[in-house]
Amino acid sequence: MVVRPPEGQRIILYVAMFLFLAAVLHLTAEREHVTDLESFLADRLAPIQRGLANIGAWTAKNWQALVEWRDLKETNEKLRTQVELLQTENIRLREYRRENAWLREALGFRQELGYAMLPAQVIARDPGNWLSSIIIDLGEEDGLEPGMGVVGPGGVVGSTRSVAKKTARVMLMIDPSSAIGGVSQRTGDLVLVEGLSESAGLARVKPLVRDADLKQGDIIVTSGLSVIFPKGLPIGRLVTVTAGDYGSFAGAFLEPTADLARLEYVFVIASPKEGGGDG
Template identity: 40%
Template sequence: MLDRLLRWKVPLIILLVLILVGTIHYTSVPRREISKLEGLWRDMLSPFQWTVSKVGGFFQNQVAEINRWRGLKERNDELEERVVQLEAEVFTLRNYRRENEWLREALDFRDEGNHALLVAEVIGRSPSNWESTIVVNKGQSHGVVSGMAVVTNAGIVGTVINSSSYTSTVLLIVDAQSATGGLVQSSGDLVLVEGGQMDQGTLLARPLSRDTSVEVGDVIVTSGLSRIYPKNLPIGEVVAVESRQYDLSFAAVVQPFVDFTRLEYVLIVMPQGES
């Protein structure tokens, strides 16, 4: 029996190949009708084809979604990095604009006055509650020495109390150790302007004569009687008048024109011919 099958092996293979070739040729030609066997075969395969198609479509959609999400994440990272760069640029431009505005005002202030002025940047502040000082980036190598007046375009700031080659310490007028000769701009009456109210950021103006009259709203300027501050530099505005010693004297509370909490640049009053 086995021998018979082996003898018919080759003819059977040839027959199967011919049937397969014929079937392929027959089904590859476009026809309006198909055979029942072919239709049955197609119907049997259709559920599997539908399943394979759906599964393949699902995985294709998932891969496409993953690629889309990855692309969006990369784009979002690029945009976030760009936003950080733009914020840094905006911050820098704002600083430049603020500095330019201040330097322009300082230049106008220098042109209006007859004083030689040296621009200095504030690089430090005193951490002590007992002393109000700032440190600026100009010193002896720039011609700065103790006793020089420090101002801004808004008004007087203080006095240089010591200096190194490249830095100087400035005692602010709100410090308790500070005293400045001033006068009431409207009347010309002399007053002594003292610090000591650092917590309130105000000054005290005391009269130097019984006939001195000060009212709320009066502007106090430098008297020019000292060797430190030139005359008529703004100091501040009277915001209150307090009676002292049974109304025989008074002290005027003066709000400085300079905002000491926001000092970035100052002007050092130099001897004539230096700047």
């Protein structure tokens, strides 16, 4: 049975303990040496303390990582989205740069030519492998009519055929039903340039004079004898010239100077007759 001291004595006891601890703390605060007992206990407890400290540090570190992991995941997702956006932006900017270069080139070509021309975008192509035509985003409402010349950077592209209100079909010069009057820049020989097919991407060259002198690499330009193109526009370069018996001319094929396979924008010649010659 525990005997509890009376209330008055308890208070005296607390005060005495407080004073004793205060005195011990005061007396040992500045000491430089520990007692042997203290030293022994400290040494024995050190490994346990180290172990606990390591566990604490490890837990703290990993807990921090665990806490940060969610943030990292969120940050990673944000950054990933940002990278994707920037990549898209980059692709778009590259596209603008390419388009800009193309338009600069086209503008130079337009100024060089000196005719009123209407810029148009290519919106579709013939779905087959034989006929070669493109659809442009200009039509009757923009003043287009069938039979207008169409050019692009590099030279002749073709001519308008069927014209709708807002669109027009342009028959390319490599279409089998296309024929353009041309002249060899080197010799001045008149030739007829007839389309071969979409997939071949070439045109057949037929000389209009008996002893035509045509060689591989010759540049053919518009002759100015038709009403579609002004004189002197580049049509293409001869890539194959075959000789017949006794060295006579058998046939030639021409590669268009305009890149017809990669047309994105073209110009419709709005005032061909002002130029003097017609295609």
